[in-house]
Amino acid sequence: MSIFSKTKSMFHLPEGVIYLDGNSLGPLPKATPDHVSNMLTKEWGDLLITGWNKADWMGQPSRIGDRIGKLIGAPSGSVVMGDTLSIKVYQAVASALDLNKSRKIVLSDNGNFPTDLYMVDGLLKSLDNGHELRLADPEKVEAALNEDIAVLMLTEVDYRTGRKHDMKALTAKAQALGIIVIWDLAHSAGAVEVDVAACNADFAIGCTYKYLNGGPGAPAFIYVAPKHQEKIRPALSGWLGHEAPFAFDIDYRPGAGIERMRVGTPPVIALAALESSLDIWDMVTMKEVRQKSIELCDLFIAQVEQHCPSLSLNSPREGTNRGSQITFKFDDGYAAMQALVAHGVIGDFRAPNNMRFGFTPLYIDEGDVVAAVKILANVLDNKLWDKPEYNQRSRVT
Amino acid sequence: MSIFSKTKSMFHLPEGVIYLDGNSLGPLPKATPDHVSNMLTKEWGDLLITGWNKADWMGQPSRIGDRIGKLIGAPSGSVVMGDTLSIKVYQAVASALDLNKSRKIVLSDNGNFPTDLYMVDGLLKSLDNGHELRLADPEKVEAALNEDIAVLMLTEVDYRTGRKHDMKALTAKAQALGIIVIWDLAHSAGAVEVDVAACNADFAIGCTYKYLNGGPGAPAFIYVAPKHQEKIRPALSGWLGHEAPFAFDIDYRPGAGIERMRVGTPPVIALAALESSLDIWDMVTMKEVRQKSIELCDLFIAQVEQHCPSLSLNSPREGTNRGSQITFKFDDGYAAMQALVAHGVIGDFRAPNNMRFGFTPLYIDEGDVVAAVKILANVLDNKLWDKPEYNQRSRVT
DSSP, X not given: OOHHHHHHTXXXXXXXXEEOOTTTSOOOBTTHHHHHHHIIIIIIIHHGGGHHHHTOTTTHHHHHHHHHHHHHTOOTTSEEEESOHHHHHHHHHHHHHHHTTTOOEEEEETTSOHHHHHHHHHHHHHHOSSOEEEEEOGXXXXXXXXXXXXXXXXESBOTTTOBBOOHHHHHHHHHHTTOEEEEEOTTTTTTSOOXXXXXXXXXXXXXXXXXXXXXXXXXXXXXEOHHHHTTOOOSSOOGGGXXXXXXXXXXXXXXXGGGGGOOSSOOHHHHHHHXXXXXXXXXSOHHHHHHHHHHHHHHHHHHHHHHOXXXXXXXXXXXXXXXXXXXXXXXXXXXXXXXXXXXXXXXXEETTTEEEEEOOTTTOOHHXXXXXXXXXXXXXXXXXXXXXXXXXXXXXX | OOHHHHHHTTBOOOTTOEEOOTTTSOOOBTTHHHHHHHIIIIIIIHHGGXXXXXTOTTTHHHHHHHHHHHHHTOOTTSEEEESOHHHHHHHHHHHHHXXXXXXXXXXXXXXXXXXXXXHHHHHHHHHOSSOEEEEEOXXXXXXXXXXXXXXXXXXXXXXXTOBBOOHHHHHHHHHHTTOEEEXXXXXXXXXXXXXXXXXXXXXXXXXXXSTTXXXXXXXXXXXXXXXXXXXXXXXXXXXXXXXXXXXXXXXXXXXXXXXXXXXXXXXXXXXXXXXXXXXXXXXXXXXXXXXXXXXXXXXXXHHHHHHOTTOEEOSOSSGGGBOXXXXXXXXXXXXXXXXXXXXXXXXXXXXXXXXXXXXXXTTXXXXXXXXXXXXXXXXXXXXXXXXXXXXXXXXXX
């Protein structure tokens, strides 16, 4: 039994469904309900307030942060959990601007996930001090780097196409120009090999409800390079990031190292769910996950191009240039995806015309890929998507 | 059977423990583990990504917000859930300053919970535009109001002493001077009768892990007066607060009404736990909870003053002037509280010398109060606290 057969058996995968949307929300690990239930009854229920010490809820954000750190090449003590990715964007950009005060421009690309851009926009409007959010096409980011730029903030893997930036090269080029570099790893952590330390990233942020299977709305993470940790002034200076939260001092003094990136009371129940899902990650290496992911994606591309000629690839063909998802363009992609879901293959749709499919070796295998394409071909060949009910747009697709 | 006997039976209360710390972390409702487990398996597990629509996870922050709203006198559509109280402080103060741009001072009191002050400090340092956080003694807040002040931010019930501000009177006096008023209801929601609409509060914020029993790190809430909702520019402009989150537009446009106070992806699992605990609140009115709370607190004061002469009251004696907690001063209060916990009565300690006890009618009755004081008297009479192990300070007390 291969390691991936074993990991697949550890997920709750509904009968009759092939789930190619783990890049949006990972599925439920079978162990999670019992783990959470146990936390609720044996920790919250029995320990009550003493759980903060006795069950070390207080140390949970750093303890889990270290486990995430192993998946992204971050040393112990450089990652902490909490809040949402949107909040972590705000913390990282505010801190980065503070480290580079003489400059006013935040550079990103126009393919970045919108909330990253929205959060920066909100921050810069609040600062009201001549800052600018500048957007380049993803392939023109390198050319747009210059010594006026304070911060480069990019998402490594494009949420629509899966196109992957060269994290190491861009970081080095930006830093040579005195730019602080922030990487959003939302579509990278658990999907591709990441080594924030080797890439010399200044900050990295990400969510845990996609490839890391932490559950809907699972807490986010933030990495701060050790050399910056003691220098940054937290913009979101909450009590759990204080040097001595339980001294209840009037004045804020930032905590040691990465601890200062904590804000409010940690989400203990949500972190318990995430903690359980990370046990599965202890069984594999990112190297073997990445290799298998590329194989699955290559197989999917080959199968679709053979059986679904009306679709056109909108992801890099070369495995090393993309993340763990594949997008095909189709003008009626919205309806086609709805029909596909109704026929048992869950992917998703991203405007304007992207049918997006995520490949997650922990629970997707070659048999799933072949079966999914067969169903997709049937939906397309027989125009099963051409029904009114598949064209009603709902909020989440 | 009184309604409070019934509600008491709905909580998991460990054998041999009298829990007088629900003002810090409420206990586990018996229904919560099954409710969460059901959400995990039947929603996340079976529905996967389609849960956002089919289980209406997307509507959960507003749906639960409306339920919280009923407990604090807020109309439907004026409260939304998410993040932590620290983050909600930041959102409220940033928005309030934006509504009152010609002024630069945020006034609070030096008895406010530290994270509220820390978050404002962080915000003002980021703005770097001549703002000031000014602190008055709690009883001198009214005298400190003037037309230079932009924002008055107060916690209604003092976290140490339980002293309660006159929310309606202070709001009216501040607003007459053109000040925007924010109330932190951390120790009020579920503890005292609150009517944010009748008080004309501009903003209110609070947490749900104390009297509302949402679990450790449960999500926070924010209320924005309907008249302001369409005027405020969110400082934390996340995608879930966008007018059309799934259009994935490059530019941020705030959502309608209270929705713009949403930031990132909502914490669905944590909100499910909270949702379950709110079912108990549907069985009672705040009027009857408040009346019973005052009776329990009065009884506690009388019993302590009769049986524990070495303690001195550090809370208002008059029930209407305090929240749902009572504090007694004792020089060796830290060790005494540790000893008391070891003997089965859980309260907590707040520096420098406050032994704090919360009274929560949903699961504490007169028998508990009398029994707790008997144990407290024994700890004090026999100096059971005078042991080295009770003097070792841990992070959470």
